[in-house]
Amino acid sequence: MTSPADTAPFLEARGITMDFPGVRALDRVSFSARCGEIHALVGENGAGKSTLIKILGGIHPGDSYAGELLLEGRPAHFWSPRDAASAGIAVIHQELSLIPHLSVAENIFLGAEPRRCGFIADFDRMRHDAETILSGLNSELEIAAPVSSFGVAAQQMVEIARAIRRENRLLILDEPTASLSEPESLNLLSLLRRMRDRGQAVVYISHRLDEVLAVADRITVLRDGRVVGTGDRGDWTRERLICAMVGRDMSGKSVARGKGKGEPILHVRDVWATDPASGKRVVDRVSFDLHRGEILGVAGLMGSGRTELALTIFGAWPAAWGGAVWLETAGRPVRSVSDAIEQGVALVPEDRRRHGLVLDFPVFDNLMLVHLPRYAKAGVTDEATAARDARAIAGRLDIRAPSLQTPVLRLSGGNQQKIVVGKWLMRPPAVLLLDEPARGIDVGAKFEMFRIIRELADEGTAVLMISSELPEVLALSDRVLVMRRGRVGAVLEGCDATPERIMEAAV
Numbered sequence: 001m002t003s004p005a006d007t008a009p010f011l012e013a014r015g016i017t018m019d020f021p022g023v024r025a026l027d028r029v030s031f032s033a034r035c036g037e038i039h040a041l042v043g044e045n046g047a048g049k050s051t052l053i054k055i056l057g058g059i060h061p062g063d064s065y066a067g068e069l070l071l072e073g074r075p076a077h078f079w080s081p082r083d084a085a086s087a088g089i090a091v092i093h094q095e096l097s098l099i100p101h102l103s104v105a106e107n108i109f110l111g112a113e114p115r116r117c118g119f120i121a122d123f124d125r126m127r128h129d130a131e132t133i134l135s136g137l138n139s140e141l142e143i144a145a146p147v148s149s150f151g152v153a154a155q156q157m158v159e160i161a162r163a164i165r166r167e168n169r170l171l172i173l174d175e176p177t178a179s180l181s182e183p184e185s186l187n188l189l190s191l192l193r194r195m196r197d198r199g200q201a202v203v204y205i206s207h208r209l210d211e212v213l214a215v216a217d218r219i220t221v222l223r224d225g226r227v228v229g230t231g232d233r234g235d236w237t238r239e240r241l242i243c244a245m246v247g248r249d250m251s252g253k254s255v256a257r258g259k260g261k262g263e264p265i266l267h268v269r270d271v272w273a274t275d276p277a278s279g280k281r282v283v284d285r286v287s288f289d290l291h292r293g294e295i296l297g298v299a300g301l302m303g304s305g306r307t308e309l310a311l312t313i314f315g316a317w318p319a320a321w322g323g324a325v326w327l328e329t330a331g332r333p334v335r336s337v338s339d340a341i342e343q344g345v346a347l348v349p350e351d352r353r354r355h356g357l358v359l360d361f362p363v364f365d366n367l368m369l370v371h372l373p374r375y376a377k378a379g380v381t382d383e384a385t386a387a388r389d390a391r392a393i394a395g396r397l398d399i400r401a402p403s404l405q406t407p408v409l410r411l412s413g414g415n416q417q418k419i420v421v422g423k424w425l426m427r428p429p430a431v432l433l434l435d436e437p438a439r440g441i442d443v444g445a446k447f448e449m450f451r452i453i454r455e456l457a458d459e460g461t462a463v464l465m466i467s468s469e470l471p472e473v474l475a476l477s478d479r480v481l482v483m484r485r486g487r488v489g490a491v492l493e494g495c496d497a498t499p500e501r502i503m504e505a506a507v
């Protein structure tokens with residue numbers, strides 16, 4: 001039997017260099033995808049991972065970079081994603097690309113609807129095939145519902161289903177598990193292993209290094225656009241990976257424990273919310289208090305109602321909801337987003353592209369939008385102080401951008417996410433609701449972000465943090481609330497919260 005290393009790679013990039021205004025995104029990068037192999041690509045935010053993937057997937061056309069691509073040993077040029085697709089390459093990009101008002105099934109088969117007699121769209125077959133693919137992913141999504149009625153995690157599943165609807169020679173996944181919870185991610189990883197065992201090539205990008213170490217056959221590390229290491233899985237440990245990614249040793253770093261919680265500040269009583277499409281309760285009689293100075297982690301499976309709960313508390317749930325939410329300090333309940341903001345509640349939403357950023361505005365404006373009034377003296381904005389504060393937060397979170405005037409659109413995915421969270425870290429609110437704040441953020445920046453969140457809590461902010469990554473929930477939370485089918489499955493004190501107990505309460 002020939003091992004994958006003996007045969008020519010299915011796809012190879014040689015000496016790729018690509019520039020954007022003010023940045024060299026890739027510098028003489030060589031990378032290959034072999035059949036029967038899972039090749040992981042890791043690196044800090046802005047290292048160049050997505051840029052390389054966009055070249056392999058035909059988004060950046062053949063004349064936008066220097067260097068060459070070889071398909072099964074022969075020079076190739078991709079001028080569009082269609083070219084890459086017809087070579088047997090499927091890509092799941094970091095930013096979702098679904099059409100919101102179309103159904104799950106329609107999105108899965110977009111542009112490739114099964115047809116009868118060659119031209120009539122065969123909807124029965126489309127529904128049947130969509131169900132087969134989704135059940136292979138252990139997903140129970142309602143295939144007739146529009147994708148806009150689902151959260152980011154479910155949309156990610158649709159995106160995955162679309163990429164695997166037909167057998168491809170190479171599947172490239174750019175952070176597919178960033179919004180998936182543990183069981184869903186494990187599911188995806190075992191699917192990738194099956195594809196590899198069938199002889200397909202897989203390229204896998206993730207900031208979750210445990211996943212990378214569990215699934216990869218080979219790992220390549222990018223730093224500042226250069227390959228700083230590549231080798232078989234056996235050559236790597238978690239520490240070595242981190243060291244190669246950030247260029248320094250991060251071991252032994254941890255976020256300090258909090259100073260302990262103060263008096264209750266936010267009260268949530270018997271809160272419920274219904275799904276706009278089905279009318280079913282997605283949040284069901286949830287009650288808890290959030291204390292000054294504490295970080296309450298919220299864990300649970302996809303669809304357990306975590307995001308819906310945060311939106312409801314913030315007064316932003318778009319369908320029917322009830323129950324009571326009020327702050328200790330305010331004389332009246334929170335009934336709307338403007339009540340929430342006025343009373344000092346802030347929400348960092350899950351879907352940054354839809355709710356968290358104005359993409360074509362500069363970094364500075366995105367950081368400052370909600371704060372500018374506070375920098376005004378007698379109607380004039382104190383630009384110098386505002387700029388200094390913005391630079392400080394950008395520095396602490398290591399936001400990589402050519403300047404604060406660069407439109408957010410031009411930043412890497414993780415750097416965009418740092419801005420969404422960063423704008424709330426500049427001026428602490430009384431209550432901060434964070435929905436997957438560290439999604440897509442690299443290890444170094446994540447550590448710094450958690451340290452800032454802990455500092456905010458120590459200064460008195462009450463923090464509620466939804467996260468699908470158990471290690472991060474456990475590292476940061478004083479208490480953990482586990483959601484299960486819309487209800488509170490358990491509330492665990494920090495010392496009692498173990499991954500096992502959380503999973504037990506979640507399923």
Ligand SMILES: Nc1ncnc2c1ncn2[C@@H]1O[C@H](COP(=O)(O)OP(=O)(O)OP(=O)(O)O)[C@@H](O)[C@H]1O
Pocket residue numbers: 020021023024025043044045046047048049050051052094400401409410411412413414415440
């Ligand atoms: N369309 C663009 N215009 C200008 N600069 C860009 C563009 N796309 C990417 N860049 C820059 O290229 C560099 C590499 O970005 P890339 O998106 O490849 O990083 P990444 O490794 O995928 O990071 P992340 O982990 O945050 O997703 C960054 O400095 C980024 O700002």
Ligand SMILES: [Mg+2]
Pocket residue numbers: 049050051094174412413414
């Ligand atoms: Mg990226």
